[in-house]
Every structure is written in C-alpha cells, then in structure tokens.
Amino acid sequence: MFDIIEARKRKESYLNDPFCKYDINTKPLISRYFKNSEKIEVQFEKDICDFTMDEVIKLLKSFDSRSRNTIILIMSYFNDYFKWCLKEGFVQNNNIINFFDKKIMEPFLKEIVPLEFLENKYITKDELLSYLNETYDYSLKFMIYAIFNSILGDEYEELINLKVSDLEEESQTINLITGRKVKVDELFIELMKKASQETYYHPDGIVESNSREKKYYKESFYVLKGYGNRGRLENEPIPVQVIQRRMRDYQKNVSNRWLNATNLYRSGLIYYIKNIFEERNISFKDAIYTKINRQEYRYEEEIQKHINDFGSNMTTRMFRLHIKDIIELIS
Structure with missing residues (x-):
C-alpha cells in the first residue's frame, strides 16, 4: 500500500544525501516539484521512481508548463532522484527503466507541451501589428x-x-x-x-x-x-512597475497572457536576425544550426554580433537554447 508520508520522507532523505549534487538554492525548487507530484503519486498509488512511461507523461503534463525547457529541467531533477532510488533499492524490480531519462522522453515532448502552447510566446511582426489595433x-x-x-x-x-x-x-x-x-x-x-x-x-x-x-x-x-x-x-x-502594470492591461486586451517584455524582445530579435539572413537567401534555421564540423557553427560569430547590435548580452549558444522550442514556428 502506497504511503504518501513515507514517499515525502524518502524525498527528504534524497535531498539531504550527499548523492544529491544540487546546491542549497536549487533544492527548495526540487522540493516544490516533488510536492506538485504528490497528486499524481496518490492517483497511481506509487512513488514517481516506480512510474511507467505513460504515468511519467501524465505527470509531466500535470505541471501545465508552456516551456519544453522547463519540462526537460524537471526531468533532469527526477532523473537523479530515480538513480538514487535505484542505488538505495527503492525501485521495484519490474520497473528499472528510468523514464525520466531525456533520451527516452525527448520524443514525447511535443505531446507534453504541444506546439499550440508555444504559439502565443512567439510574436510575428504581423501579429504585433494586429495587437496595435486592440x-x-x-x-x-x-x-x-x-x-x-x-x-x-x-x-x-x-x-x-x-x-x-x-x-x-x-x-x-x-x-x-x-x-x-x-x-x-x-x-x-x-x-x-x-x-x-x-x-x-x-x-x-x-x-x-x-x-x-x-x-x-x-x-x-x-x-x-x-x-x-x-x-x-x-x-x-x-x-x-507602471510599465509592468500596463503590460498586464494589454495582455487582457489581446487575450494573450504571454505578451510580455521578454517574449516581445525575443520575438523582435528573431525577426531582426531572420531578416538579415533572408536577404542573403539563407533561412533562419540554416543560419542558426548549420555547422562547419561537430563543434562549430558556421554563422556563430556573425549571429553573436547581430545579438549584440540588438542590445542584448545573450550568447549565441543561449539564444539557440531559447528558440529551440519554437524553431518550427519560426521556420
């Protein structure tokens, strides 16, 4: 019989174990993710370390995240917890596959965070102009x-x-x-x-x-x-605070709670870089991902210059991570 109190104690033991490599600032975040998992644990009457693939997918969907990167982060936390449970002998013998492993679950990210969840976070120039009429x-x-x-x-x-x-x-x-x-x-x-x-x-x-x-x-x-x-x-x-309050008013007017400075600025940066490369008949996706070899990207230095010219201190590597979720929408 599954006991949620025992499950909580187990996770507290993990967070206090030297095996848990995370710092004191990250552990409270992991603890919150554990807490948010309890409803699904009770539903399936088992600790998350014993979840099947379908149960892991349902668990990750329950976080209602609009970012695939956030889901990947949660998986990495739970992945380490599973490894600890396996080491301590808590994982049931009939379920020793770690379904929090990114290599296993990455193909299911599109199901966990569908593309339509991401659409409101990427604002095209045409959408921006339509918002002006609101x-x-x-x-x-x-x-x-x-x-x-x-x-x-x-x-x-x-x-x-x-x-x-x-x-x-x-x-x-x-x-x-x-x-x-x-x-x-x-x-x-x-x-x-x-x-x-x-x-x-x-x-x-x-x-x-x-x-x-x-x-x-x-x-x-x-x-x-x-x-x-x-x-x-x-x-x-x-x-x-006045700018932030007015932005919230605008979100209500256009029925898009993802209309904020971060997404506007990022969308503008994408539009800026996209136009520069399209003038040379190079697609945005090719500009971002074309490689010279396994480590080096062809347009790395040029894109970094464009990012800096736009006023951002973001690295090209970080920019690539930020747009990974929405590259299909941009293309």
Whole structure:
C-alpha cells in the first residue's frame, strides 16, 4: 500500500544525501516539484521512481508548463532522484527503466507541451501589428512596438527614459540613454510622436472609457508618462512597475497572457536576425544550426554580433537554447 508520508520522507532523505549534487538554492525548487507530484503519486498509488512511461507523461503534463525547457529541467531533477532510488533499492524490480531519462522522453515532448502552447510566446511582426489595433492608447501601442524593436535595456531603462528629443527624424535613428543609436522605421516615429501627445490612459483596449473614470497623463519630458495631477511637469521617468502594470492591461486586451517584455524582445530579435539572413537567401534555421564540423557553427560569430547590435548580452549558444522550442514556428 502506497504511503504518501513515507514517499515525502524518502524525498527528504534524497535531498539531504550527499548523492544529491544540487546546491542549497536549487533544492527548495526540487522540493516544490516533488510536492506538485504528490497528486499524481496518490492517483497511481506509487512513488514517481516506480512510474511507467505513460504515468511519467501524465505527470509531466500535470505541471501545465508552456516551456519544453522547463519540462526537460524537471526531468533532469527526477532523473537523479530515480538513480538514487535505484542505488538505495527503492525501485521495484519490474520497473528499472528510468523514464525520466531525456533520451527516452525527448520524443514525447511535443505531446507534453504541444506546439499550440508555444504559439502565443512567439510574436510575428504581423501579429504585433494586429495587437496595435486592440487599443486606442498610443502610449501602449508605442510601448510594445518599441520593445519589439530592441528598445528595452536593464530594468526598462532605454524605454522609460526615452524622449522625443532623442529622435533624429531625418536619419530615422533614436539615441538611447545606454549610448546605443538605433535605426527605426516610420511607424515607430509615428507611434512615438502620438504617444508623447496622448492625454489620458485607455486601459480597456478599444472599449471607450467613461469620462469620469479617465486617468489623465501628467505633463512630462518623457514619451511614456505617468497619470495623476496634470498641473505639475514630470521630470522623472515612470517607475518600472507602471510599465509592468500596463503590460498586464494589454495582455487582457489581446487575450494573450504571454505578451510580455521578454517574449516581445525575443520575438523582435528573431525577426531582426531572420531578416538579415533572408536577404542573403539563407533561412533562419540554416543560419542558426548549420555547422562547419561537430563543434562549430558556421554563422556563430556573425549571429553573436547581430545579438549584440540588438542590445542584448545573450550568447549565441543561449539564444539557440531559447528558440529551440519554437524553431518550427519560426521556420
């Protein structure tokens, strides 16, 4: 008879055993994943170390993750736990196959995290333009368009410090507080100007707000303004929390909870690199994955330059990992 209390004690023993190689910061995370597995353990009346392949698939689906990389990480934690259980003699003799092994389970990742789960995390240029039509507020339109076009920085510093005076319209470039000079298009310039002239906040998308409930923007040196008392000139950029709150409002308007700065910025970076290589008739997938030999990628240094030009410190290797889940959507 399966005893959940004993199963918990077993996992605590594993986390305290020298065999468990993880540091003190990672162990609480593993403990939470163990805790989240208990419902499935009770359902199948067995410890996860005794799960069959079908049971492991159901367990991994229960995490309701929208990232295949997260599922791979969970598998790696449980894989080590299985090895410890096997060493300690806890694994039943009729089930000594480790179904948390990545080589065994990787073919099932598409079933565990279907491609449609990932679609909302990758935003194409056409989808971005359609999102612009989901709000009357030009400051919101400009916010997501600017992030897609690499205007972000640490703690949103490039975005919140942006002023109309930073624009060089003739050369279609923008000077950023970080020292970067970025090429922009006509739509960027149009949205930027209209955002700076916006009078009140439209949090409800294309639903007209009641005039009594309108939140009027303050006068400000900056393109993105706070709202409140309009009588005082605002000479400080808006706090990061305001940007994050407005992003949540936008998520509701477009019914996409994955519309956030991280996914917008990453999607913009993909679009940027994709266009550069397609001008040379090289597909994005070939640019990212073509190898010279077993270790070296053909366009590694060039892609790293493009990533840095976009304003990111990410390595090409990390970029490759970030897009692994969605390469089918990009291609």
